[in-house]
Amino acid sequence: MNSENNFNELLTAYFNVKYSYICFSMSTHTFYKYQGTGNDFVMIDNRLSVFDTKNSLLIAHLCNRRIGVGADGLILLESDPNYDFKMVYFNADGQQSSMCGNGGRCIVAFAHFLGIIQDEAHFLAIDGSHSAVYDNGYIELKMQDVLSVFSKEDYFVLDTGSPHYVSLKTNLDSLDMASEGALVRYSEPFKSSGVNVNFAKKINADTFAVRTYERGVEAETLSCGTGSTAVAIAMFHSGQSTSKVMNLKTLGGDLVVRFEPLSSSYSNVWLCGAAVQVFKGTLEW
Numbered sequence: 001m002n003s004e005n006n007f008n009e010l011l012t013a014y015f016n017v018k019y020s021y022i023c024f025s026m027s028t029h030t031f032y033k034y035q036g037t038g039n040d041f042v043m044i045d046n047r048l049s050v051f052d053t054k055n056s057l058l059i060a061h062l063c064n065r066r067i068g069v070g071a072d073g074l075i076l077l078e079s080d081p082n083y084d085f086k087m088v089y090f091n092a093d094g095q096q097s098s099m100c101g102n103g104g105r106c107i108v109a110f111a112h113f114l115g116i117i118q119d120e121a122h123f124l125a126i127d128g129s130h131s132a133v134y135d136n137g138y139i140e141l142k143m144q145d146v147l148s149v150f151s152k153e154d155y156f157v158l159d160t161g162s163p164h165y166v167s168l169k170t171n172l173d174s175l176d177m178a179s180e181g182a183l184v185r186y187s188e189p190f191k192s193s194g195v196n197v198n199f200a201k202k203i204n205a206d207t208f209a210v211r212t213y214e215r216g217v218e219a220e221t222l223s224c225g226t227g228s229t230a231v232a233i234a235m236f237h238s239g240q241s242t243s244k245v246m247n248l249k250t251l252g253g254d255l256v257v258r259f260e261p262l263s264s265s266y267s268n269v270w271l272c273g274a275a276v277q278v279f280k281g282t283l284e285w
Contacts, residue, residue, distance in 0.1 A: 026284040031062075033069060033278040034110060036102035036139075038222025038252020040278070042069050043110045046076040046088070051285070056094030058285060063092035069281070072214070072221050075103050077110060080124050084117050087125040091216025099127040099161030101225020101271045105139040108132040109275040127161045139275050143229055146259075146266040149237045156234040157195070160269070164196045164230035168240070172201035172209055177220040181213020198227045200235065206243035208235055210250050222252030225271050232257035233266050 029050055032043040042062050044051050052058065053076065062068045073091050080086040087107050091097040104125060111117045112134050121132040131142040143161055150157040155167040165184055169175055181197040184190065194215035201209045210231050212224035232246035236259075245258040256272040 028282050028284050030280060031069065031283055032110065032113075032280045033071065034106040034275060035252075035278055036105045036223065036225065036275040037250050037255055037273055039100075039102035039106075039224060040071045040222075041100075041103050041106050042071045042074040043106065044074070044076050045110075045114060047079045047085075049078075051076055053088060053096075055285075056090075058094075059090045060092065060094035062283070063090075063094075069283075072217050073097070073100060073103060075100075075107055075110075077107055077114070077116075083124045083129065084121050085111055085123050087123055087130075089126065091214075093216050093218070095216060096126070097162070097216050099125050099144070099226060101141065101143065101161065101227075101229060102223055102273075102275075103225070104130060104132070104141045105225065105271065105273060106275045108134055108139045108141065109137065109277065113277060125161075137274050137276065138272070140270050140272045141225075143226070143269040143271055146229075146233055146269060148265060149234060151237070156230075156237065158230050158233060160226040160229040160233070162196055162226045163190075163193070164198055164227055165190070166198045166200060166231050166234040169199040169201060172199055172211060175199055175211065177211055177213050181220060182218070185213060185215055185218075196224060196227055196230075198224070198231050200231045202235070202240060203249065206241055206245065207247040207249065208232070208241075210248050212250070220251075223250035223255070225255065225273075228255045229257050229269060229271050233259060233269070236261060236266075 063071045076088040078086040089100045108121050133140040184197045197213040212227040214221050228248040235241045248255045258270050259266045260268040
C-alpha cells in the first residue's frame with residue numbers, strides 16, 4: 001500500500017473517531033503532557049468537571065500516538081472534599097484502570113504546578129489514599145501496602161496497586177517484549193482480567209533492570225511505576241536482594257523503591273523519581 005493510501009486511511013480513521021464523540025457544541029480546553037521516566041500522560045484539570053469521564057472513544061483518541069496527543073494514559077485531576085485532589089486514571093484504550101505509580105508521581109507534579117500543593121500532597125486514587133513529597137520535580141509517592149506475594153518456580157505475582165507478573169530474564173536486552181509480554185498477559189490464569197508483565201535482570205545487589213508490558217496499553221512502555229515497585233519487592237522476597245532500598249533501571253530512566261518487610265507482607269512502600277511537564281496545548285471537546 002502506498003503512502004498516499006496510508007495517509008487517507010489514517011485521515012479517515014481520525015474523522016471516524018473524532019465525529020463519533022462530537023456533541024452539539026464544543027469548547028476549547030487546556031491540557032498538559034507529563035512524563036515520569038518516559039511513562040507519559042495527558043493531564044487535565046477537571047476540578048470544574050469539563051471532561052466527560054464516560055467518553056472512552058475520546059480518551060483513546062487523545063492517547064493515540066498517530067491521530068491524537070499520544071500517551072500511555074490520561075489522568076484527570078479532580079476535587080475531593082477530604083483530600084488535596086483526586087486522581088482518575090485511564091489506560092490508553094480509554095478504560096478506567098487500577099493505580100498507576102508513575103501517573104501518581106506526575107499528578108503530584110501537576111498539582112504543584114497548579115498551586116494546589118506545595119511540598120506535600122495527600123490525594124485519593126482508585127486504590128485508596130496516597131501521600132507524596134514534592135522536591136523540585138522529584139516526587140516520593142507512598143504506595144499501598146503489599147499484602148502478599150504469590151511465588152512460583154520462575155515467576156511472582158503481586159498487587160502493588162495494579163496486578164503484576166515478575167520474572168528474571170538473563171536475555172533482558174534482546175527480549176521481544178511485544179510477543180513475550182503478550183504471551184503472559186493473555187495466558188491462563190491472567191487472560192480474563194489481565195496482568196502487567198515485568199521482566200527483570202540483576203545488575204548488582206540492590207539494582208535491577210526492568211522492562212514492562214502494560215495491559216491497557218497492550219505494548220511495552222518506557223517505564224511502569226507499580227511494575228518497578230513489584231520487581232523490587234519480588235526480588236527481596238525471593239532472596240535475590242537483601243536491600244530494602246532498590247534501584248530500578250527502566251528504559252525511560254531510574255527509579256528508587258524503598259519498603260519495610262513484615263512477616264509475609266510489605267509496608268511503608270515508596271516509589272521515588274522525577275516527573276516532568278513536557279508541554280501544554282489546547283483541544284476541543
